[in-house]
Amino acid sequence: MKPNPVRSVVSTFSLLLGLWCHAGNVSAAADAQVSDTPELTRSIAEYEREIQARESEHGVYDPATGEYLLSVGLVYQNAGRHEEAVDAFTRAMQIKRVNEGLQSTGQLLILEQLIKSNIANADWEEVDRNYQQLLWIHKRNYDPGDPRLLPVVDTVGRWKLKAYKENLLDSSALRVIGESEKLFQDTIGILQRQYGENDPRLINPLYGRALTNYQYAIEVANTPQDEFHGAGSPTRTQVVCRTIPTPNGGARRICNTIRVPDPSYYASQSSNKDFALGQRLVAVGKALKQIVQIHDANPDLSKDSHARALVHLGDWNLLRGKKTTAYKHYKAAYALLTEDDEHQQAIAELFGKPQNLPALRLPLPEIDEKLEEEKTTFVLASFDVSRSGRAKNVQIIESEPPDATSARRKAKKTIRGRLYRPRFEKGEPVATVGNKIRIVD
Secondary structure (H helix, E strand, O other): OOOOHHHHHHHHHHHHHHHHHHHHHHHHHOOOOOOOOHHHHHHHHHHHHHHHHHHHHHOOOOHHHHHHHHHHHHHHHHOOOHHHHHHHHHHHHHHHHHHHOOOOHHHHHHHHHHHHHHHHOOOHHHHHHHHHHHHHHHHHHOOOOOOOOHHHHHHHHHHHHHHHHOOOOOOOHHHHHHHHHHHHHHHHHHHHHHHOOOOHHHHHHHHHHHHHHHHHHHHHHHOOHHHOOOOOOOEEEEEEEEEEEOOOOOEEEEEEEEEEEOOOHHHHHHHHHHHHHHHHHHHHHHHHHHHHHHHHHOOOOOHHHHHHHHHHHHHHHHHOOOHHHHHHHHHHHHHHHOOOOOOHHHHHHHHOOOEEOOOOOOOOHHHHHHHHHHOOOEEEEEEEEOOOOEEEEEEEEEEEOOOOHHHHHHHHHHHHHOEEEOEEEOOEEEOEEEEEEEEEO
């Protein structure tokens, strides 16, 4: 029987509307997974029939089929069925690329949903590929410095940093953190060329550069000298000769080239490693100072943001052993926030309790929540923090599992080894007794 075109259009519209409404209702109902309902089962069955009919009539790359796939993917996603959601989104994106081209911005909505479901599946390699594709599409469609490009670069840079810190990818740690650092640094270069060194748009990428260089410095410091690349070889060639007698009563000289230890290697290796480490540390301080400079040059920026910039610079000085300079920045930030009564929340957050350093974070809420779900072991500890930021009297309150001896020992060592921004009262650092921290493994 020849299909009725009017009925087909009405059927398509009705199904799409029903699926979108169902997805919205499920999402609004709860964040937890939703079990299959008769309504959901019927909707999906109708979708499958319609997809098959459209593929039979119009082929597998029919644009309307892609819209059906996106809609049912959202239904699966909101029902917590993320494997099926990924399959639907992937098929929808393939149809979109065939019809609109590899660089089409029409893929972005599908790609963003695909990222959500891959995060829910904890499929971090796929999340990384999704973010790389998201960045590539934006770079192909928007000029460097375009406001629409900057949030994506920031998000992908944060993802790379998160992937490094949580060891989520198979790539080497230096490669992952290096990719993150390059994203932030490239953005900084573009913005500075277009808008100057004091443009507020630089703040987020500068924070990213500070954090990535700090983590890079840790990687350099933890790399053994004989594994540090670009510093030569621990051995050198040497010609060794010896004389052996010949059958006719004479002698013959034989020389061989061998490798022997190079006595100058470790000195040069140490020098190169120290230089690389110093470059990273300088980059951290330079980025944090520039953020403060930007706030000084733009008095219309919020006091909250300005105070945080001063506090993070203070943290960096405290980590570097420059206590006097650090406390100068802390006090300036505290004074800034107490000029009026609008910043009590920021005062409590920054100075209400000790903070382990570095306290600077670049969050990605969906990924942070998923990682928190996956971590089932923890140690809860109590400890005192002196006014100079040192931990004392560390006591383990509880742990999961309760007999996690190794985790308890490691937690104590970690807490004692950290430096803390002390609590402040009336602009002055004070000691804190009974500070609690939950360390998740």
